Amino acid sequence: MVYDISNGYYRVQDLKHPRAASNAATSYLDQFGKPIPENVPVYKNGKWAQTGVSKDVRQALTHFIDSGLCP
Incomplete structure (x- = not known):
């Protein structure tokens, strides 16, 4: 678990x-x-292709807000 204090x-x-490590x-x-x-995978122009996961999407899936509810 990594916590970003700032x-x-x-x-x-x-x-x-x-x-x-990196x-x-x-x-x-x-x-x-x-x-x-x-x-x-993404369907584009009538065919399937691979595309990278954008930084915004990756962060939405991996960053969990500290709600302050835990003691």
């Missing part, structure tokens, strides 16, 4: 991930403990 959010990091975005997990894929 911005008030938590993230869960998989320390066994090969790139965790703080790679792919080493952070979603609310269910699953890694966020680097690429996702």
Whole structure:
């Protein structure tokens, strides 16, 4: 568990991930403990393709706001 004091959010990091030491975005997990894929399928112009997960989407899936409800 990583806590960002200045911005008030938590993230869960998989320390066994090969790139965790470099703080790679792919080493952070979603609310269910699953890694966020680097690429996702998208249907565009009548065919399937792979596209990267944007920074905004990745942050929405991996940053958990500190609600202050826990003692």
